[in-house]
Amino acid sequence: MTSTLIVIGHGMVGHRLVDTLRALDRTRRWRVIVLGEEGEPAYDRVRLSAYLGCRSRARLSLASREFLTDPRIEVRPGVAAVHVDRRARTVRTADGDVIGYDALVLATGSRPFVPPVPGRDLGNCFVQRTLDDADALRAAVRPGRPAVVVGGGLLGLEAAQGVQLLGMRPHLVEAAPHLMPAQLDAEAAHVLRDGAARLGMGLHCGTTVASVDAGADGTVRSVTLGDGTVLDAELVVFAAGVRPRDDLSIDPALRLGDRGGFLTDALCRTADDRIWAVGECAALLGRCHGLVAPGYRMAESVARQLTGHPTEPPGDMDTSTELKLLGVHVATFGSTSGEAGTAAEMTFREGTSRYAKVFLRPDTGTLLGGILAGETGSRADLAALVGRPPTPDLERVLFPDPPLP
Incomplete structure (x- = not known):
């Protein structure tokens, strides 16, 4: 007998769940x-800055033709969901449709924070x-x-880099002491x-935006910072x-976490055993x-649960990153927070062009993780x-080759 699964949200994680x-x-x-x-199926949101330059929505699409034509998938x-009735097990959509479900996955993602x-x-x-x-940008x-x-x-x-690639002269404002x-x-x-x-990018760390100021036409003309600096600006991006x-x-x-989000157990289940x-x-x-x-690990775990496959909780999440920004390679691997702040640290520097820090378990001396900046070794290695x-x-x-000139 066929059962109905509703997935609310067709972003990268919702798509991974359904494809799995x-x-x-x-x-x-x-x-x-x-x-x-x-208005269109899932796409690679991580590459939005690249889209500013390539102008091709198709190149970012994640939904293959086979996915979109699969008779099991609609x-x-x-079409946004506007209401979930847990007692009736239905979802009402913005166009007035009411759909019954046997299982429901919330993959609604996040919204930008605008101070x-x-x-x-x-x-x-x-x-x-x-x-x-x-x-629009x-x-x-x-x-x-x-x-x-x-x-x-x-x-x-990424936003600053995208704006600069389009020919503008960006200033970057960060409340923390560093990027x-x-x-x-x-x-x-x-x-x-x-x-x-x-x-040639202007950096302003350790300060905030106090106001965005209008010109005579009602659009942005400047930004005033918390330290009193006034920056000329014809465009502002909140990121x-x-x-x-x-x-x-x-x-x-449904119950929410202390900092928001639908509260789940280790297997991504909410308090309702039909909703993840x-x-x-x-x-x-x-x-x-x-x-x-x-998000991908959560999606794969839930897909396995729904299909009766052996499932492990997503467990410790991979928060490592690797990217090239502003012409500089930066990466993290493993754990970079230490163990309750007690990890031993080793730092390596080569002028101001290459830097690495690694974290070690204080009892065994084994490697926990590290931070890389500049032309360093492979994060994967x-x-x-x-x-x-x-x-x-x-x-x-960490520093396998001479730094680039």
């Missing part, structure tokens, strides 16, 4: 209805979360003119800062982080994860060493 379920559901137990708020782009500063609603203020956001770009990006984390750096505070320490961030300086989208009307309401939550909207054991890799004592030639592994 397709492969595992050999008995064809499930009919799947995917409700996507955006994707409804542009509550005066002027944030002026013309030419943007977020960068969807393809439509990127199109690109249409407003004026090459050669100044712009301000609010947020110096991963989202902000990428969630991933890098101050010395690694200094290597990144040097890269920004080489590209100061995200918040879980947990505001879907659900009756009776995955990705950025899930507070897994009370904690939300803002990266796609943890170093990740393979986690859990073992560092090799005698660790410095050569």
